[in-house]
Amino acid sequence: MPRRRPEARPLTRRLALGVLLSGFVGLSPVRAAEPVRIGLVTALSGQSAKSGEAISRGIGLAIDEINRAGGVLGRPLELVARDDEANPSKGVLAARELIQRAGVVALIGGLDTPVSMAIVPIANQMKVPFVGPWAAGTGITRNGAADNYAFRVSAVDALVDEALVAYAVKTYGAKKPGAILVNNAWGESNQQGLVAALKAANLPSAGIEKFEANDIDMVPQLSRLRDAGADALFLVGNVGPSAQVVKSLDRMGWTVPVVSHWGPAGGRFDELAGPGAARVRFVQTFTFAGNDAPKAKAVLEALKAKDPAIKSMADVTPAVGIANAYDATHLIALAIQAAGATQGPKVRDGFYKISGYSGLIKTYDKPFTPERHDALGPDDYVFARFQNGEIVAVTK
Amino acid sequence: MLTGTLISGLGLGSMYGLVALGFHLTFAVSGTVNFAQGSAVTLGAVLGYVFGVRLGWPMPLAIAASLAGCALLGLAVERLLVRPFVTRGSDAWLLATVAGGIILDNALLFTFGKEPRSLPSSLVAAPVEILGAGVYPLQLLIPVVGVAAALAIRTVFQRTELGRGLLAVAQNAEAARLMGIDVARTVACAFALSAVLAGAAGLLIAPLFSVSAEMGALFGIKAFAVAILGGIGSATGVVLAGLLYGLLEAGVTATLGSGATQIVVFSVIILALALRPNGLLGRAGVNKV
Numbered sequence: 001m002p003r004r005r006p007e008a009r010p011l012t013r014r015l016a017l018g019v020l021l022s023g024f025v026g027l028s029p030v031r032a033a034e035p036v037r038i039g040l041v042t043a044l045s046g047q048s049a050k051s052g053e054a055i056s057r058g059i060g061l062a063i064d065e066i067n068r069a070g071g072v073l074g075r076p077l078e079l080v081a082r083d084d085e086a087n088p089s090k091g092v093l094a095a096r097e098l099i100q101r102a103g104v105v106a107l108i109g110g111l112d113t114p115v116s117m118a119i120v121p122i123a124n125q126m127k128v129p130f131v132g133p134w135a136a137g138t139g140i141t142r143n144g145a146a147d148n149y150a151f152r153v154s155a156v157d158a159l160v161d162e163a164l165v166a167y168a169v170k171t172y173g174a175k176k177p178g179a180i181l182v183n184n185a186w187g188e189s190n191q192q193g194l195v196a197a198l199k200a201a202n203l204p205s206a207g208i209e210k211f212e213a214n215d216i217d218m219v220p221q222l223s224r225l226r227d228a229g230a231d232a233l234f235l236v237g238n239v240g241p242s243a244q245v246v247k248s249l250d251r252m253g254w255t256v257p258v259v260s261h262w263g264p265a266g267g268r269f270d271e272l273a274g275p276g277a278a279r280v281r282f283v284q285t286f287t288f289a290g291n292d293a294p295k296a297k298a299v300l301e302a303l304k305a306k307d308p309a310i311k312s313m314a315d316v317t318p319a320v321g322i323a324n325a326y327d328a329t330h331l332i333a334l335a336i337q338a339a340g341a342t343q344g345p346k347v348r349d350g351f352y353k354i355s356g357y358s359g360l361i362k363t364y365d366k367p368f369t370p371e372r373h374d375a376l377g378p379d380d381y382v383f384a385r386f387q388n389g390e391i392v393a394v395t396k
Numbered sequence: 397m398l399t400g401t402l403i404s405g406l407g408l409g410s411m412y413g414l415v416a417l418g419f420h421l422t423f424a425v426s427g428t429v430n431f432a433q434g435s436a437v438t439l440g441a442v443l444g445y446v447f448g449v450r451l452g453w454p455m456p457l458a459i460a461a462s463l464a465g466c467a468l469l470g471l472a473v474e475r476l477l478v479r480p481f482v483t484r485g486s487d488a489w490l491l492a493t494v495a496g497g498i499i500l501d502n503a504l505l506f507t508f509g510k511e512p513r514s515l516p517s518s519l520v521a522a523p524v525e526i527l528g529a530g531v532y533p534l535q536l537l538i539p540v541v542g543v544a545a546a547l548a549i550r551t552v553f554q555r556t557e558l559g560r561g562l563l564a565v566a567q568n569a570e571a572a573r574l575m576g577i578d579v580a581r582t583v584a585c586a587f588a589l590s591a592v593l594a595g596a597a598g599l600l601i602a603p604l605f606s607v608s609a610e611m612g613a614l615f616g617i618k619a620f621a622v623a624i625l626g627g628i629g630s631a632t633g634v635v636l637a638g639l640l641y642g643l644l645e646a647g648v649t650a651t652l653g654s655g656a657t658q659i660v661v662f663s664v665i666i667l668a669l670a671l672r673p674n675g676l677l678g679r680a681g682v683n684k685v
Contacts, residue, residue: 049510183654210654214614216605217404220649240512240606247604251523251530252400271514272606 035078036071036342038332039098041091041119042110042134044083051111051266054321055133056081059108061302061322062329072336080104086111088118095119099128105342106131106332108325113137114185120150127344129351131332133324136160136261137189141373149348151368153328153361153375154320155262157186160283161193161234163378164259165201167281168232172257178206178230180221180245182213182237182263190236190261206230213241218248226254235260235280242280243272250276257281259383265318270386277386281394284382286323286361288313289390295360299326314389324376327359331367331375400529401650402643407535407604409642410542413635414597415619416626417545418590420634424553425562425586428482428489429628430473432497433594434616439500440466440595441602441611442508445515455517459599463592469500470591474584497616505609512611517603538600539639545593546635553631562586594619625665627678637676641665 040059044052059079067076080102082094091110098104099122107123109116109132116135123130124145132140132152141152168174179194181187191208198205206228209221222245225233235245235258242263249256260282270277288300303322304310316322334357336342339350351368358364367375382393415437419429430436443465448458477492519537523530553559564572565582573579598612605611618641626637641661648660668676 207653212614212658214611216601217408217646219400219404220646221654223400223650224653240608243512243606251532253523253525253530267511268513272512274514 035076036073036336037078037080037102037104038329039095039102039104039107040079040081040110041084041094041098041107041115042081043086043112043115044081045085048086048111051134051318051321052083054316054318055108055110055325057303057307057316058133058322058325058327059329061299061306062326062333064302064306066330066333072333073340073342077333084110084112084115086115088112088115091115092118092122095122099126104128105336105344105347108133108328108332109140110134111321113140113189116140117185121145123149127348129332129335129344129348131328133328134321137186138193139189148373149344151331151351151373151375153331153367154324155283155285155376155381156374157189157261158193158196159374159378160261160381161190161197162200163283163381164234164261165194165197165203166378167383168234168257168259169201169203171281172232172259174203174232174257176204176206176229177232177234177259178225178228179208179234179236180218180225181208181210181235182241183210184213187236190234194234211237211241211245213238215241216244218245219252222248222252222254226252226256230256232256233258235282236263237261238263239265239267239269239272243269243277246273246276246280250274255279262320264386265320265384265391268389270389281383281385284384284391284393285320285376285380287382287384287391287393288316288319289387289392291393295358299323299360317391319391323360327357327361327364327375330357330359331364399527400531401646403526403529403531403535405643405646406639407538407642408645409639410539410635411597411601411615411638412619412622412641413542413638414545414600415594415615416623416634416638417542417549417631418593419620419623420626420628420631421549421590421593422583422586423623423628424631425566426478426482426583427566428478429493429620429623430470430478430587430590431490431493431616431620432469432473432477432500433590433619434612434614435497435500435504436466436469436591436594437598437601437612437615438504438609439469439591439612440598441515441607442504442598442609443595444599444602445513445607446508449513449515462599463595466591466595467588469595470588471584473591474587478587479580479583497613501609501613508607508609510609512606512608515602515607520603532604534600534603541596541600542635542638545596546631549631558582558585621662621665625668625675627672627675629679630675630677633675633677640676 042052042055063077071077084091106129111134113135116132120143130150134154136155136157138158141150168177206225211218233256258280260280262283264282334354335350336347338353339346356365384391384393415433418433423429440462443462447453447461448455477496478489481489519534520532523532561577565579569579622638622641623634626633645661649657
């Protein structure tokens with residue numbers, strides 16, 4: 001029988017005990033005030049930085065309000081933000097880091113559908129709720145997972161496409177609309193949505209054309225649509241190429257109505273597109289301009305008080321980013337409160353328990369169910385246009 | 397539809413041709429190219445916006461100052477990113493100029509900002525109608541500038557002292573130096589002029605498009621394809637290839653649809669190069685032993 005070394009075990013034990021004790025001693029007073037962390041993964045640099053700024057502003061304001069009212073579960077709410085640079089692999093790294101190291105209770109996403117699509121499987125696998133305040137790709141919430149942790153407080157491509165078709169028919173009496181879409185995953189998502197929506201509305205299509213994000217001259221594509229007899233155009237693209245579509249239409253002298261996804265709202269569309277910008281109607285979930293709701297005015301004042309850089313409504317663009325993120329943050333806090341705990345599965349079920357919330361975009365009534373992970377629907381979409389640099393709602 | 401397509405194609409094609417002329421110029425003189433040409437396109441447009449719109453200078457002055465800025469860029473690229481490698485017999489200038497372009501693009505993104513802006517021009521205020529197609533006067537100016545630049549460069553090479561100096565450097569730098577030609581200065585001039593051509597393309601396209609920190613990247617790539625297609629040693633070939641490329645692009649989009657454009661255009665380029673490996677008007681390099 002080998003001789004035991006009596007001094008080794010006790011030392012290890014003592015050490016282990018010491019570590020444990022110091023851990024408890026060190027942790028217990030902090031625990032009481034330790035914040036509940038939520039993570040943000042969005043583009044904070046590069047071309048999409050403005051969207052990240054809007055989302056951050058909305059979250060920041062909501063967190064201030066929540067913490068003034070006592071936080072969640074008696075603990076303060078805290079945001080940990082990471083830049084995904086609009087790059088899916090960087091978004092995935094950031095999401096893992098936030099969940100595993102920072103211990104976030106929920107994640108908020110950003111502008112880019114491809115990034116959100118990459119993060120959602122991780123959220124589902126690690127059972128941490130993900131709430132999208134912007135990216136509209138249909139598959140983000142309708143992801144087919146048996147255990148779905150992806151929620152959204154934003155537009156959904158499939159529903160936007162239905163709304164675009166309905167608007168073109170109702171407002172312009174469209175009988176044979178055509179579509180011009182950006183050649184990427186976002187355009188693809190809307191191509192499917194538009195084809196389905198046109199089929200549901202029993203309308204023939206004049207064709208679907210694509211453009212590259214850097215294209216300058218869309219006359220050839222638009223000529224094909226005009227020759228095919230398009231009487232209205234659906235447009236899906238970011239602000240730059242959307243402006244090029246309008247300029248090309250102007251040059252052709254083709255005065256076809258344009259009904260667009262919300263790309264034009266992402267920048268100085270009226271400066272880039274010139275006078276033709278006024279003809280484009282695009283979907284929004286929220287506008288500050290022309291919004292008389294007391295909550296909208298109060299939030300605008302609070303934003304101005306919090307950030308001196310905000311002086312007028314032209315500084316709170318894109319408003320959808322602010323409003324969606326603001327409501328999303330409040331809904332996350334309500335879900336944690338309803339769960340009574342911070343474990344992922346409990347918080348996820350907490351979303352289903354939210355009975356109502358009087359938000360910035362609307363008053364939510366049971367916003368989420370196991371079958372419906374999108375808090376906003378076609379009734380919440382507003383059509384808007386540019387007027388003197390501001391986004392103004394044209395009709396509900 | 398045909399007229400519109402033709403004019404779209406010629407306009408874009410001349411832009412590619414102008415940028416590709418820059419590739420031709422430095423290649424003809426020194427056997428090197430500046431892969432930051434796309435960034436020079438961006439710089440021309442961004443400086444035009446800053447001088448003409450933000451600072452409110454009169455347009456001719458703003459244009460001259462922007463082109464001067466591009467010339468400085470060309471000189472800097474040659475001095476810092478090309479010469480140190482060429483003098484040591486290294487081909488690392490390939491990567492150095494690519495890297496320089498990336499640095500400049502990001503510096504512009506940082507200083508100019510992320511949002512695209514509009515550069516207004518009286519030449520795109522209202523379209524004029526030509527054979528049933530709407531055309532901005534600027535679109536008619538672009539091919540004129542492109543062809544004029546190609547002819548001017550050809551004339552300079554063939555008829556003037558400077559041009560003969562440039563050609564002499566291209567054929568045998570050592571012999572040219574012995575004949576009293578300042579080789580280093582000649583090559584530097586070629587790089588400056590090449591960046592000016594790219595900057596001019598940027599200034600011409602900006603009112604039709606928008607000014608943004610990443611507008612030039614795609615131009616740089618397409619223009620390099622055009623330069624190879626035309627035969628990088630031939631000014632006429634390069635501009636001709638630019639026009640053909642632009643027409644093909646617009647023609648395919650108009651007939652087969654935009655989904656087919658890149659597939660068809662680049663397939664045609666590969667086919668053309670298989671049939672004429674030195675480009676449309678290029679000549680095979682002769683290695684004298």
